[in-house]
Amino acid sequence: MRDADTPPQDPADDRSHPAALTPQQRADLIRAAAAEVRERVQAWRDNPNWRNTPGNSHRYETTVGAIGVLSELPEPETEEAVASLADAVRPVVVEWRPSRPGPEQSIYAAVERLRRTIDAST
Numbered sequence: 001m002r003d004a005d006t007p008p009q010d011p012a013d014d015r016s017h018p019a020a021l022t023p024q025q026r027a028d029l030i031r032a033a034a035a036e037v038r039e040r041v042q043a044w045r046d047n048p049n050w051r052n053t054p055g056n057s058h059r060y061e062t063t064v065g066a067i068g069v070l071s072e073l074p075e076p077e078t079e080e081a082v083a084s085l086a087d088a089v090r091p092v093v094v095e096w097r098p099s100r101p102g103p104e105q106s107i108y109a110a111v112e113r114l115r116r117t118i119d120a121s122t
Helices: 023-046 054-070 081-097 104-122
Strands: none
Touching: 023 054, 023 081, 023 104, 054 081, 081 104
């Protein structure tokens, strides 16, 4: 049994190792992981229990802004272009920490999947 503040564990990932994938496939993995983070952050923001503190607003704006940049970047054809995608969302990985309780734990779990995707793709 896990404690409420512990992020859920992911089942084993059986996808191909990102290094064996094309730049476009790796970009798709990064974009999908980032979309999950954005969805969870938006649900957190839309929750009636949202507290509009400077810290919460900063985390929300950082996340939405960084992930929004992905739609402005061209489809990658090179390793450098994949690295640019990873760099665009890296502020999200830095912003979210596992010590935050409650609904933010599901965000952290999604951010952790994004971090692993970035690390494996670059």
